[in-house]
Amino acid sequence: MTRKELFKNTLRKSVHAWKLINELPLSDDESLMLRHFMDQPGFLDLHWRMFVPAIKGQGTEEQKQKWLPLANKMQIIGCYAQTELGHGSNVQGLETTATFDPQTDQFILHSPTQTSSKWWPGGLGKVSTHAVIYARLITDGKDHGVHGFIVQLRNMDDHSPLPGITIGDIGVKFGNGAYNSMDNGFLMFDKFCIPRDQMLMRLSKVTREGKYVPSDVPRQLMYGTMVSVRQTIVSNASIAMARAVCIATRYSAVRRQFGSQNGGIETQVIDYKTQQNRLFPLLASAYAFRFVGEWLKWLYTDVTQRLEASDFATLPEAHACTAGLKSMTTSATSDGIEECRKLCGGHGYLWCSGLPELFAVYVPACTYEGDNVVLQLQVARFLMKTVSQLGSGKAPAGTTAYMGRAKHLLQCRSSIRKAEDWLNPAMVLETFEARALRMAVSCANNLSKFENQEQGFSELLADLVEAAIAHCQLIVVSKFIVKLEGEIKGKGVKNQLKNLCYIYALHLIHKHLGDFLSTNSITSEQASLANHQLRSLYTQVRPNAVALVDAFDYTDHYLGSVLGRYDGNVYPKLFEEALKDPLNDTVVPDGYHEYIRPLIKQHLRSARL
Ligand SMILES: CCCCC/C=C\C/C=C\C/C=C\C/C=C\CCCC(=O)SCCNC(=O)CCNC(=O)[C@H](O)C(C)(C)COP(=O)(O)OP(=O)(O)OC[C@H]1O[C@@H](n2cnc3c(N)ncnc32)[C@H](O)[C@@H]1OP(=O)(O)O
Ligand SMILES: Cc1cc2nc3c(=O)[nH]c(=O)nc-3n(C[C@H](O)[C@H](O)[C@H](O)COP(=O)(O)OP(=O)(O)OC[C@H]3O[C@@H](n4cnc5c(N)ncnc54)[C@H](O)[C@@H]3O)c2cc1C
Numbered sequence: 085m086t087r088k089e090l091f092k093n094t095l096r097k098s099v100h101a102w103k104l105i106n107e108l109p110l111s112d113d114e115s116l117m118l119r120h121f122m123d124q125p126g127f128l129d130l131h132w133r134m135f136v137p138a139i140k141g142q143g144t145e146e147q148k149q150k151w152l153p154l155a156n157k158m159q160i161i162g163c164y165a166q167t168e169l170g171h172g173s174n175v176q177g178l179e180t181t182a183t184f185d186p187q188t189d190q191f192i193l194h195s196p197t198q199t200s201s202k203w204w205p206g207g208l209g210k211v212s213t214h215a216v217i218y219a220r221l222i223t224d225g226k227d228h229g230v231h232g233f234i235v236q237l238r239n240m241d242d243h244s245p246l247p248g249i250t251i252g253d254i255g256v257k258f259g260n261g262a263y264n265s266m267d268n269g270f271l272m273f274d275k276f277c278i279p280r281d282q283m284l285m286r287l288s289k290v291t292r293e294g295k296y297v298p299s300d301v302p303r304q305l306m307y308g309t310m311v312s313v314r315q316t317i318v319s320n321a322s323i324a325m326a327r328a329v330c331i332a333t334r335y336s337a338v339r340r341q342f343g344s345q346n347g348g349i350e351t352q353v354i355d356y357k358t359q360q361n362r363l364f365p366l367l368a369s370a371y372a373f374r375f376v377g378e379w380l381k382w383l384y385t386d387v388t389q390r391l392e393a394s395d396f397a398t399l400p401e402a403h404a405c406t407a408g409l410k411s412m413t414t415s416a417t418s419d420g421i422e423e424c425r426k427l428c429g430g431h432g433y434l435w436c437s438g439l440p441e442l443f444a445v446y447v448p449a450c451t452y453e454g455d456n457v458v459l460q461l462q463v464a465r466f467l468m469k470t471v472s473q474l475g476s477g478k479a480p481a482g483t484t485a486y487m488g489r490a491k492h493l494l495q496c497r498s499s500i501r502k503a504e505d506w507l508n509p510a511m512v513l514e515t516f517e518a519r520a521l522r523m524a525v526s527c528a529n530n531l532s533k534f535e536n537q538e539q540g541f542s543e544l545l546a547d548l549v550e551a552a553i554a555h556c557q558l559i560v561v562s563k564f565i566v567k568l569e570g571e572i573k574g575k576g577v578k579n580q581l582k583n584l585c586y587i588y589a590l591h592l593i594h595k596h597l598g599d600f601l602s603t604n605s606i607t608s609e610q611a612s613l614a615n616h617q618l619r620s621l622y623t624q625v626r627p628n629a630v631a632l633v634d635a636f637d638y639t640d641h642y643l644g645s646v647l648g649r650y651d652g653n654v655y656p657k658l659f660e661e662a663l664k665d666p667l668n669d670t671v672v673p674d675g676y677h678e679y680i681r682p683l684i685k686q687h688l689r690s691a692r693l
């Protein structure tokens with residue numbers, strides 16, 4: 085499809101999905117599922133995942149009563165317009181202004197520079213009638229920082245932009261289809277006026293007289309919509325990873341190379357330990373991210389309930405967990421999808437493997453909802469704060485509770501003696517805790533050598549990110565272990581999950597061996613015992629690998645992959661796909677007479693053939 089066709093077709097699908105949601109009707113969870121199977125980024129994502137939650141989270145009761153019924157019936161379509169051409173990560177640095185005019189009781193929205201144009205918001209370019217806009221609030225010449233506003237962008241009769249608004253699509257993005265179904269847009273305001281009651285005023289207010297009444301709750305609640313989306317992105321990482329792994333695992337069982345004896349069949353590539361060493365940790369990650377995603381959903385629900393009761397104590401942890409896990413799981417999934425492409429050899433590079441499209445549509449997850457490095461630095465700040473408070477009498481809680489055992493974890497030596505000890509959950513956990521704590525403490529010690537903490541932080545950014553990742557990996561490992569200790573039904577299933585849990589943990593040790601050795605969390609002998617155990621786990625997972633991906637229950641239609649077909653009938657179908665290519669419509673290609681024939685004829689003449 086051309087870009088225009090792709091965009092229009094996605095509109096068709098989105099509107100059809102919305103019709104089904106109403107007609108059947110579908111519950112909220114089922115509607116999310118439907119969105120998932122629609123399988124293309126589109127304006128519904130931003131309307132439901134960001135525009136509506138922003139109003140719910142930041143609007144007053146009256147604002148919710150006014151706007152939510154319209155949004156819930158989709159009589160208005162909204163998007164979330166925060167990022168600007170010049171600033172995305174640095175939200176405090178946004179330039180769009182919203183200046184209160186007491187004479188008209190209105191805010192004047194203005195884009196003072198080119199870099200202040202909104203740039204990137206999905207659904208903005210061509211579809212949305214409304215947006216939640218983030219802009220610097222100015223009253224009486226004073227800048228109060230960034231706040232949210234509900235703004236109508238387009239005329240409700242003919243969809244034309246309202247006077248004072250310039251709006252459009254930002255152009256083609258990575259990949260062929262991928263994210264190009266979405267109208268990520270730009271937007272500029274030229275002194276565009278909105279009524280005062282369209283500032284989202286649950287957190288802070290501007291009175292009729294133009295007095296700014298700051299919020300008595302943490303201003304970070306304004307970032308709540310991002311926290312909620314980051315949480316859902318973790319579960320989605322599992323879905324995308326599982327999809328790639330399903331394709332690569334099934335195909336690795338079909339594909340054979342070498343090893344034929346006396347004319348017999350060749351070896352299935354899934355039997356090579358190198359293939360297993362690349363594939364099975366990704367399979368394990370798909371399960372691990374699912375479980376940590378479930379836990380994060382619980383954490384998010386819990387913090388939301390606490391916030392409603394004005395208990396802000398767990399907000400920093402919820403922010404650190406959602407930011408860190410969003411970052412860690414999306415980076416691992418993007419890399420994992422690309423690894424799965426390579427695991428499928430040359431055929432993985434074919435569009436019909438389903439992997440190139442999956443990669444192209446998935447990879448921006450490393451950037452949207454916060455650049456992955458910027459987000460790990462938030463985790464690092466949280467860890468440094470926690471370390472600095474050790475010994476102050478304030479016991480660390482939740483995911484940092486292990487830091488409360490700093491004295492022990494800084495000194496302990498791993499008691500792993502034989503390979504099977506690596507199947508002991510307490511020993512594995514302690515290894516990850518020791519590594520995470522020692523990396524955090526080492527950063528804190530290095531920071532304390534700087535007179536200026538911020539300067540020290542800038543100098544140590546790379547180490548801080550590594551310490552943050554170590555903490556996030558510990559969370560994933562520990563939540564997998566908790567899951568195993570919980571309510572899993574069926575001994576066989578539990579055994580399979582146990583294998584995957586230890587593959588997940590031990591491959592991380594192998595991959596980050598430098599961290600584990602340099603922090604003396606394990607010895608080199610213990611590292612080789614971990615490798616030994618890992619190989620043995622691969623052997624145990626091998627006979628069940630295909631069943632473990634079948635368990636994701638993805639249909640062939642959803643996978644969209646010739647290589648990942650459930651029936652394994654890969655080769656005939658690759659031919660079928662190839663023959664569908666427009667280049668094969670004719671035997672002699674268009675261009676033959678123009679370019680190939682004159683070239684050949686010229687050579688034939690000079691060779692006198
Ligand atoms: C095949 C199809 C795909 C299938 C998938 C299916 C479905 C799709 C699923 C999901 C996707 C859903 C939606 C659609 C997808 C994409 C949409 C993308 C939309 C966007 O892309 S939308 C823009 C997002 N754009 C960002 O993401 C900007 C990143 N930049 C920031 O987020 C901040 O700007 C930050 C944090 C970097 C610095 O901020 P800063 O400079 O203001 O703050 P500072 O560092 O000084 O921190 C001061 C104190 O605030 C605390 N703090 C900070 N943030 C907090 C928070 N959120 N909550 C609670 N506390 C927080 C700190 O911890 C500290 O606390 P303390 O003072 O105690 O230390
Ligand atoms: C597909 C897609 C959809 C999007 N949808 C929306 C949307 O609906 N609404 C919306 O408002 N926005 C949206 N965005 C924008 C997105 O949220 C931002 O692109 C993202 O937050 C990253 O910001 P940036 O582009 O400014 O990156 P930058 O901050 O410019 O990052 C560039 C590089 O600088 C590094 N860097 C930046 N700051 C630091 C630092 N402090 N320390 C160390 N390194 C740093 C980063 O790690 C990165 O390597 C979307 C983006 C994409 C790709």
